[in-house]
Amino acid sequence: MTSELAQNDAAKPVKSNKPAKAQALTGVKGMNDLLPPASAQWEWLEDKVRGLMARHAYRNLRTPIVEPTALFVRGLGEVTDIVEKEMYSFEDRLNGEQLTLRPEATAGVVRAVVEHNMLYDGGKRLYYMGPMFRHERPQRGRYRQFHQIGAEALGFPGAEVDAELIVLAATLWQELGLQDVRLELNSLGQPNERAAHRVALIAHLEQHLDVLDEEAKRRLHSNPLRILDTKNPAMQAVVEAAPKLMDFLGEASLAHFNAVRAILDASGVSYRLNPRLVRGMDYYNLTVFEFVTDRLGSQGTICGGGRYDYLIEQVGGKPAPAVGWALGMERVLELLKEQGTLPEAVGPDVYAIVPDASALPVVFKTIQTLRAQGMSVQMHAAHGAGAGEGMGSMKSQFKKADGSGAQFALIFGGDELARGEVTLKALRDGAGAQEAVLLADVTTRVAEKLAQNTAQSQTVA
Ligand code: ATP
Numbered sequence: 001m002t003s004e005l006a007q008n009d010a011a012k013p014v015k016s017n018k019p020a021k022a023q024a025l026t027g028v029k030g031m032n033d034l035l036p037p038a039s040a041q042w043e044w045l046e047d048k049v050r051g052l053m054a055r056h057a058y059r060n061l062r063t064p065i066v067e068p069t070a071l072f073v074r075g076l077g078e079v080t081d082i083v084e085k086e087m088y089s090f091e092d093r094l095n096g097e098q099l100t101l102r103p104e105a106t107a108g109v110v111r112a113v114v115e116h117n118m119l120y121d122g123g124k125r126l127y128y129m130g131p132m133f134r135h136e137r138p139q140r141g142r143y144r145q146f147h148q149i150g151a152e153a154l155g156f157p158g159a160e161v162d163a164e165l166i167v168l169a170a171t172l173w174q175e176l177g178l179q180d181v182r183l184e185l186n187s188l189g190q191p192n193e194r195a196a197h198r199v200a201l202i203a204h205l206e207q208h209l210d211v212l213d214e215e216a217k218r219r220l221h222s223n224p225l226r227i228l229d230t231k232n233p234a235m236q237a238v239v240e241a242a243p244k245l246m247d248f249l250g251e252a253s254l255a256h257f258n259a260v261r262a263i264l265d266a267s268g269v270s271y272r273l274n275p276r277l278v279r280g281m282d283y284y285n286l287t288v289f290e291f292v293t294d295r296l297g298s299q300g301t302i303c304g305g306g307r308y309d310y311l312i313e314q315v316g317g318k319p320a321p322a323v324g325w326a327l328g329m330e331r332v333l334e335l336l337k338e339q340g341t342l343p344e345a346v347g348p349d350v351y352a353i354v355p356d357a358s359a360l361p362v363v364f365k366t367i368q369t370l371r372a373q374g375m376s377v378q379m380h381a382a383h384g385a386g387a388g389e390g391m392g393s394m395k396s397q398f399k400k401a402d403g404s405g406a407q408f409a410l411i412f413g414g415d416e417l418a419r420g421e422v423t424l425k426a427l428r429d430g431a432g433a434q435e436a437v438l439l440a441d442v443t444t445r446v447a448e449k450l451a452q453n454t455a456q457s458q459t460v461a
């Protein structure tokens with residue numbers, strides 16, 4: 001077979017020796033590159049989250065972005081949007097394994113926790129961030145590769161941990177300055193309570209078969225709870241009148257729900273009870289919640305979560321309770337942008353101007369000491385093809401310095417260097433002011449000037 005192909009290839013006439021111009025390749029639809037300066041906003045968000053998680057004693061867990069397909073089919077439920085139509089699943093050509101790009105991370109977290117027996121000495125509080133993959137129609141707030149940050153507490157049965165996680169998310173919105181986010185809360189009860197409700201729900205929906213759309217009819221016996229989640233206006237009346245799961249909850253489930261609510265009330269976290277909130281995955285029980293905004297059109301859910309006390313067992317672990325949430329980073333950043341409160345990208349502290357390449361050894365030595373003190377320094381480098389060793393005119397270097405957003409330029413001119421000095425020039429506050437600084441004093445002087453700028457911008461703000 002191979003040799004046959006090779007022979008055919010060899011028989012083809014050679015058209016030209018000149019390599020054809022390569023066709024430009026583009027990224028996969030719905031999967032975005034995150035470029036500077038916007039990528040700084042992602043880092044800002046990640047930093048905020050790391051700080052907050054640390055203060056709540058949640059620790060970072062990193063799992064692979066590829067998992068066995070069976071994990072998601074078993075974990076999320078066969079009749080969910082994700083498993084039915086959104087997963088990137090493929091066979092590993094090299095060994096025939098059935099694999100899937102993770103559409104969410106909870107299943108993988110649970111797999112890892114079980115695989116490494118992490119609950120042997122008690123509950124664990126964990127968080128993750130990273131890309132997820134779902135084959136959906138790309139639109140604002142909905143992508144095929146998107147990014148989630150999630151927090152999971154495993155091994156804890158009590159309502160206080162549900163509340164801790166919700167308060168954690170609410171605190172994050174506060175620290176990010178997110179406005180117009182409301183919390184919707186519901187309880188899905190326990191499997192036996194859901195089973196009783198399900199019988200009543202199916203009976204109700206069967207009385208209105210004429211109103212149900214195709215999707216609802218298909219789900220009538222496989223996943224009727226999801227029908228309550230419908231956005232179809234024609235079905236709203238039937239769905240409103242459906243038996244409420246809340247009315248089927250037993251004493252223990254109600255007590256758990258009320259305990260969560262009591263802590264939220266005491267913590268000043270307001271919420272709206274939404275008896276129709278069901279969430280997209282099958283694994284939830286008891287508390288479920290979503291943080292929703294009206295400012296992002298139909299992609300208004302920025303964070304969702306709940307309790308999943310049976311998932312660990314379902315994935316093959318020793319039964320243990322768990323609760324968690326995941327937020328969509330794109331949607332959080334989009335909401336901040338919509339509000340006009342995304343932090344602006346900041347330039348470096350210092351831009352090093354290098355009139356002549358012969359100064360480079362001194363430049364390197366000096367800027368490394370600045371960087372070692374925590375200052376951010378951008379060094380001028382020769383630009384463009386064929387520029388050779390030439391560093392470019394002073395004018396073009398100053399243009400670059402300005403464009404970089406730097407606070408100060410440090411000019412390593414030949415005359416100054418001969419005197420053991422450099423010139424420090426303000427580019428922003430008091431732009432144009434300049435002074436000669438002894439090379440030996442550069443680090444201290446620049447630090448002083450930067451501190452002055454910071455103090456000034458703080459009194460202005
Ligand atoms: P939706 O109802 O918007 O499809 P979902 O219920 O499928 O959301 P979850 O699986 O709960 O979403 O994921 C948690 C969060 O991840 C969502 O609230 C959302 O912010 C974000 N998210 C989910 N899917 C996408 C996507 N395709 N693109 C961008 N963000 C997403």
Ligand code: MG
Pocket residue numbers: 081280
């Ligand atoms: Mg979805």
